[in-house]
Amino acid sequence: MNFNRLAAVARKEIIQILRDSRSLAIVVLMPVTLMLLFGYGVNLDLKGLPVYVLDRDGSQQSQDLLKHFQASSYFHIARVVNDYPTIARALDDGSAKMAIVIPWNFSQRLSEGGPVEVQALVDATDDNTANVLIGYTQAVVQGYSSEVQTTWLNQRGQQIQPAPVGVQTRTWYNEDLESSAFIIPGVLALVMSVIGAFLTSLTIAREWERGTMEQLISTPVSAMEIMLGKLAPYFVLGMFDVVLCAVIAIYWFHVPFRGSFVTLLISSAMFLVVVLSLGFFISVLAKNQFAASQIALLITFLPAFLLSGFLFAIEQMPIVLQWITRILPARYYVSVLKKIFLKGTATAMLSADLIPLAVFAFVLTLLATRAFHKRLT
């Protein structure tokens, strides 16, 4: 290994990156864009869902019940209508996610001591949202129901008996139940995949495509020097993006950061080595920018997005998919990220994730160096 030759390759690569506005844009704008996109755009919290109301009773009691709905931040009473067809249309075109129909005898049945039923029509296209809506609706109606009961008992001079069993919940790690806190740390894995695999797969394939690789390998520079010289600048850019993303996450989105910053840097460095080696390996085999970039996105970005636990919990995946996630480096990195950010897990307790990451980094580096020969074919 000759440091001067390695430095010559690295210097050349840096000049090329600085001169190519597109790769610079990817390095700076892509992390910011992804952060904002996932921070604001992907919101798994359900708030202010539009609800239509058909109040056939129009009594004081029915208004009371609707006030309970209005008071909940999950619902937003978009319109009060007078007939069923309007409701059906609203559910059809999506302007309402749910409609509440209060029967004409609502107040009458209540005054008789019940029971009376309120109808909720739910758009269940998205089953998850529908389930949550049903749960919230039941909670609101139950709340109203017990209020009515209390009033009755008070009128008869009886005391309400407290329920024999209650639940006291304490939410840990993500106390405010913000989905952004769950999502944002994982965005780092996406950013690293793009910087690491996508950009590097382009840079080496480009050399084959333009014929510059032939000139490069005709010199005494070794395969290892080419690889390290070309990857080193991207490693630095990747680490820059780690810090950039962490700063955005912590100071803009107020995602809690409870773990060690050093561990964040070390695990990010390991994951970067993994994706850089993968990108290098792919471009050695593909030797064509288009194919290399497509393959790089397919085998790094997509799994990081879908199978890493970034958005969708691995424990809820079919068992076969769960096995597959075990061979995805992104899975371990996302797991480390969530633990460092939200839980503040001690570094020693992260070994279940860090050891596989280290193994991947080692094996892929080896694979990349083995695959790259200073020969034309």
Added chain:
Amino acid sequence: MPEANYSVVVENLGKRFGGFVAVDGLNLKIPKGEVFGFLGPNGAGKSTTIRMLCGLLKPSTGRASVAGFDVGREPEAVRQNIGYMSQKFSLYNDLKVIENLRLFAGLYSVPSQLLRQRIDWALEMSNLRGQENLITGTLPGGWKQRLALGCAVLHKPPILFLDEPTSGVDPISRRQFWDLIHHMAEAGVTVFVTTHYMEEAEYCNRLALIFRGTMVALGTPSELKRDSMKGELLLVECDPLGPAVEMLQSAPGVLDAAVFGNALHLVVQDSAAAAPQIHAYLSERKVSLRKIERIRPTLEDVFVSVTTVRGGAAEVNS
């Protein structure tokens, strides 16, 4: 001569790609300081040979040594001793002239105390002084080729491999480039250069004609013109030219007939005997003959001659 006096020694060198034999049983010895030309049409195996000699392709058969190192077993030692210019321009177009020079100086481990001097020398030689800060991609073709040569010689290699260095370059730049090559050779550098330009071949000390992967002739340009023709050459000026060439191709005693400018070149066994026969043959067919004389063959005639004998005409650019 002992082997140490040769820059390049090639023994039975061959390369096949799947079922296609690109280079077949090549034997060569190139002494130090020679400008050796490798002449042949596109696809003849020139680039494949040069790539094997630079250690970029592994030979399928035979062996070759460059600067005393085996190209198959010691490619790194070979690379330290050669400068290589690939057929396609392959410096970095998005780097400045000076940045390309610095890169290759770094890759060739030019010592830092010599760096400035070598880069100055390369700029001087390639006549690019004052253009250091131009982006390489914006340079005209001839300048690019000179820069590529400059980058290939920063480490003062004893052997230079130039693969069609002047293709796509205007004639004046081509001429300048060859002046550069001769300066190198005068300084003792061995130059192995491929070309498909016949007139460039004349600038070489020695030439190998290569056709379909095999060497069909080897010698100095004048030796080739003297010895390699199968027969003698007649220049025929006649009218009309087009029909005449077709008639003569099947005329008795004519080995080959081809149009050269506004005249015909005929290859015959014995020019003294053939001239009157051709005169009669043409006048029978109402072709008016203005002139018929024996001429010295050009390299192009030699090339056409040696490749036609092997069957199938070669496409030759002049």
